[in-house]
Every structure is written in C-alpha cells, then in structure tokens.
Amino acid sequence: MLVGVTHTDGRAEAARLAAKLWGLRILHGEKSCSDIGAPLLVISQFTLYGDARRGRRPTWQAAAPGPVAEPLVEAVVAELRALGAQVETGVFGADMKVTLTNDGPITLVLDV
Incomplete structure (x- = not known):
C-alpha cells in the first residue's frame, strides 16, 4: 500500500483507511486481506498528492510535510496491526527502491 497524507488528514482518517x-475485497475470489491473513507492506508516498494540472512541473503543496505525515502513516500501520494484520514498512522519507508487481488490472485510489 502506498499511503499519502494531506494537510487535512488526522487520526480518524488513519483509522478509517486501515x-x-x-x-x-480485492483479492481472488472476492476475498480481503483480513479473510486470508495476507501480510501488508505500507510505504509512505507523498507523490500521490502531486498536482501537474498547470505547467510542466508538478507541485507537492497538497502533501503534508514530514512532521505531520509520519505520525499518521505510523497510525495507519498501528491500526492495521490492531486489526490483526502482519505489516511491514519502509523507512519514512528514505530514498528506497521498491518493486511493485500488480497482479491484475487494478489500482485503486482510496480517499477516506
């Protein structure tokens, strides 16, 4: 899961998102991660709030700054773990190499 945080997000949004x-129910057979105990990888991704509607250079103004976003990404992870999920994480703010393989033609943007 790539998790982006904006300025208006708070603990309530973290709990709803988790x-x-x-x-x-997006897995084979209309199963959810909770149905099959699927492990999750949560990566902070501020670029989800990139805006390139004007000009040729995206702006990241809608993304919350690190001191605001980091505790909320951690809250999503904590909420998932409280629900019984096995969760792995990346390092907040790090330049990481993450490989993503989509299994099927679906990518969802959830705005809670």
Missing part, C-alpha cells in the same frame, strides 16, 4: 484496506 479498516478499509484490511477489509477491501
């Missing part, structure tokens, strides 16, 4: 992600 519950939604854990119960969303």
Whole structure:
C-alpha cells in the first residue's frame, strides 16, 4: 500500500483507511486481506498528492510535510496491526527502491 497524507488528514482518517484496506475485497475470489491473513507492506508516498494540472512541473503543496505525515502513516500501520494484520514498512522519507508487481488490472485510489 502506498499511503499519502494531506494537510487535512488526522487520526480518524488513519483509522478509517486501515479498516478499509484490511477489509477491501480485492483479492481472488472476492476475498480481503483480513479473510486470508495476507501480510501488508505500507510505504509512505507523498507523490500521490502531486498536482501537474498547470505547467510542466508538478507541485507537492497538497502533501503534508514530514512532521505531520509520519505520525499518521505510523497510525495507519498501528491500526492495521490492531486489526490483526502482519505489516511491514519502509523507512519514512528514505530514498528506497521498491518493486511493485500488480497482479491484475487494478489500482485503486482510496480517499477516506
């Protein structure tokens, strides 16, 4: 899961997102991660709030700054773990090499 945080997000949004992600029936046979105990990888991704509607250079103004975003990404992870999920994480703010393989033609943007 790539998790982006904006300025208006708070603990309530973190809890709603965790519950939604854990119960969303997007796996084979209309199963959710909670149905099969699937492990999750949560990566902070501020670029989800990139805006390139004007000009040729995206702006990241909608993304919350690190001191705001980091505790909320951690809250999503904590909420998922409280729901029983096995969660791995990246390093907040690090320049990481993450490989993503989509198994099927689906990518969802959830705005809770």
